[in-house]
Amino acid sequence: MARIRVVLDFPKWLVEQPVTCRLIRDYDLEVNILKAKVTPREEGRLVIEVSGKKKSLDKGMDYLKDIGIRVTPLAQDINFQEDRCTHCTYCVSLCPVGAFDVDRGIMEVTFDKEKCILCEQCVKICPYKAIRIQF
Amino acid sequence: MPKTISEINERIKKGEAVVVTAEEIIDLKEEKGVKKIVEEVDVVTTATFGPMCSSGAYFNIGHTKPKIKIGGGRAYLNDVPVYTGIAAMDIYIGATALPDDDPRNKIHPGEFRYGGGHVIEDLVSGKDVRLVVSAYGTDCYPRRTLETLINIKDINEAVLLNPRNAYQNYNVAVNTSGKTIYTYMGLLHPNMANATYCSSGQLSPLLNDPLYKTIGIGTRIFLGGGIGYVYFWGTQHNPGVPRTDKGVPRCPAGTLAVCGDLKQMNREFLRGVSMYGYGVTLAVGIGVPIPILNEEILEYTLIRDEDIYAPVVDYSEAYPYGKGEVLGEVNYKDLKSGKIVVQGKEIKTSGLSSYAKAREIAGILKDWILKGKFLLTQPVAPFPGHESGYKFRPLVERR
Ligand code: SF4
Ligand code: SF4
Numbered sequence: 069m070a071r072i073r074v075v076l077d078f079p080k081w082l083v084e085q086p087v088t089c090r091l092i093r094d095y096d097l098e099v100n101i102l103k104a105k106v107t108p109r110e111e112g113r114l115v116i117e118v119s120g121k122k123k124s125l126d127k128g129m130d131y132l133k134d135i136g137i138r139v140t141p142l143a144q145d146i147n148f149q150e151d152r153c154t155h156c157t158y159c160v161s162l163c164p165v166g167a168f169d170v171d172r173g174i175m176e177v178t179f180d181k182e183k184c185i186l187c188e189q190c191v192k193i194c195p196y197k198a199i200r201i202q203f
Numbered sequence: 204m205p206k207t208i209s210e211i212n213e214r215i216k217k218g219e220a221v222v223v224t225a226e227e228i229i230d231l232k233e234e235k236g237v238k239k240i241v242e243e244v245d246v247v248t249t250a251t252f253g254p255m256c257s258s259g260a261y262f263n264i265g266h267t268k269p270k271i272k273i274g275g276g277r278a279y280l281n282d283v284p285v286y287t288g289i290a291a292m293d294i295y296i297g298a299t300a301l302p303d304d305d306p307r308n309k310i311h312p313g314e315f316r317y318g319g320g321h322v323i324e325d326l327v328s329g330k331d332v333r334l335v336v337s338a339y340g341t342d343c344y345p346r347r348t349l350e351t352l353i354n355i356k357d358i359n360e361a362v363l364l365n366p367r368n369a370y371q372n373y374n375v376a377v378n379t380s381g382k383t384i385y386t387y388m389g390l391l392h393p394n395m396a397n398a399t400y401c402s403s404g405q406l407s408p409l410l411n412d413p414l415y416k417t418i419g420i421g422t423r424i425f426l427g428g429g430i431g432y433v434y435f436w437g438t439q440h441n442p443g444v445p446r447t448d449k450g451v452p453r454c455p456a457g458t459l460a461v462c463g464d465l466k467q468m469n470r471e472f473l474r475g476v477s478m479y480g481y482g483v484t485l486a487v488g489i490g491v492p493i494p495i496l497n498e499e500i501l502e503y504t505l506i507r508d509e510d511i512y513a514p515v516v517d518y519s520e521a522y523p524y525g526k527g528e529v530l531g532e533v534n535y536k537d538l539k540s541g542k543i544v545v546q547g548k549e550i551k552t553s554g555l556s557s558y559a560k561a562r563e564i565a566g567i568l569k570d571w572i573l574k575g576k577f578l579l580t581q582p583v584a585p586f587p588g589h590e591s592g593y594k595f596r597p598l599v600e601r602r
Contacts, residue, residue: 071457136560154252154486154557154559154560155557155558155559155560156553156554156555156556156557157251157552157554157557157558158389158399158553158554158555160303160541160553161551161552162390162397162553163554170541172539172540172541174559174562175539175554175557175558175559175562176559177559183377192314192479193389193390193479195254195389195476195477195478195479195486195555196474196475196476196486197316197477200543
C-alpha cells in the first residue's frame, strides 16, 4: 500500500470530467478529496489523497497526466519559511487541521507538512508572510 | 540593603553583575526566597515583541545637487507615501502608511501586502529602497523632481521614533456576531469561535514595573535589536485603570514612547506586518532592564502569567462602538495554554505578539549587561503614575 497527496490542475475543458471516479473504478484506488476549487477563469484545482497499490498508483497518475492534468505532489506546494516565522501562534488556532503545533513551554511553533490540506487560510492570514504556496 | 543604579553599573562594568530574565526570576524565587535574591540579583530583563502601530522612522537623506526641498512637497519610499512637512531633506515614514494605489478594503478583506512597516524592515535589512520626490521649487532649492535608490548605510540619520509601544496589558479579542470580522487583533470567527491576545505577560516590561518605579523618561532600552531610549510616556498612557492588589493593571494602561538609531537595528526585531482585512504595521522588539534596587521592586518582577488578568472584549460591537463592555477576565497562563473559558464556552486562543521572541530579547539584553555592553539609567523624569489623575480621554466632537 502506498499513499500520496497530489495537487491536480485541470484545464478548462477537463473540469467536468469524472476523474476521481475513474481512479477509483479503473485503477482500484482510494481517493479522498481534501480541497476543490474552480478559479474565475474556470480552471480547476483539486487536492486529493490517493492510496492503493504502488503500481496502480503510478498508473493512475500516468492516466491523469495523459489526459492533460498537471499533477504536483502536495508536499512541494506549501512552504513554511522558518526565518520569517515569529512564533506568534496566530495561525495555530486558525488552521482547520491542526498542522501547526506549539511547544507550550517555550511557545515555539512547528509545522507538520503531512497534515496540511492546502486550504490556504494560513497563507492569507500570517502577518509575517511566513507561509507561501508555491506553484 | 537598598542598592543604587550607579552601584549596579559599577558591578556591570566589572563584569560582576547578576542578571536574570523576568522568567528566570520566578524560578529563582522558588529556589532561594525573596530576601536572598534581593541581595544577589542586580537586574531583571523584560521584553516584548508584537505589532505596534504607533511606530515609524525619520531620515535625513542628504542634499542633492542642485538642491531640492522635499519639505512641503510629496515623497514616496517604495511607493509608500512619507510625511514631508518638515525640513528640506527630512522625511518621516509611519508604519501604517499604504501605497496610494493599494486597493485597501475595496475588495474585502484586503491583503495589505506592503506598507510603511515593510519599508522600515527593508531598510534595516540593508535593501535599497526607491525614493521618489516631487517638490515645488524655490530660489534656494530649484530642483523639482528626484528619483533615486537610497540605502540606510548612505543616508545621514535614520531614527526609529515610536509614539506608543509596549502597552501595559491588552484586550483579548473575540467576535460575538454571526459573521467573520477582520480586525487589528486578527481574524475573528463568528460566535466566539476563537480569541486573540497581544502581550508577553510575565515577560512584559510594564507588567514587571507596574507602578513605573524604575522605567521613566530617559530609560535606556533594547530597541529593534539595537540600543534605544524611552523619550516620553506613550500616547494614550492611562495609568488610572483598575489594578490588582499588587498594582498590576487589569486592562490596557501605561505605554512607552521610544526612539533609537535604526542603523544599529535588525530585521529579527523589526518586521513589517500585514493584517488581512485590516492594514499594515510594524512589529517591534523591545527589552527593558529593571534594576533591583529594593525588595518592593523585586516583588513586582516576580509576577507570573497566572496573576495577570486581561479583559475579553467583543470586537464586533463593544470595541468599535466604544461601549466599554467586558465579557469576562482571563489570565495569561490560560491564554498561552491555547484555550480559555468565557461565559461557560471554551474558546481557542492564539497570540499576535510573540512570547518566543520576547524570551529571546530578554536573553540578549541579559547577555549585553553581563558582558558590560549595556549600562542602566536613572530616569530623567518619572511617568504620571496611577494616582496622578492623568487619563486617556475620548474625543468630544464639536462644531
Ligand atoms: S502566523 Fe505566521 S509568524 Fe505567526 S506562528 Fe504562524 S507562521 Fe509563524
Ligand atoms: S494551508 Fe495552512 S491553514 Fe490550511 S491546512 Fe495547510 S497549514 Fe493549515
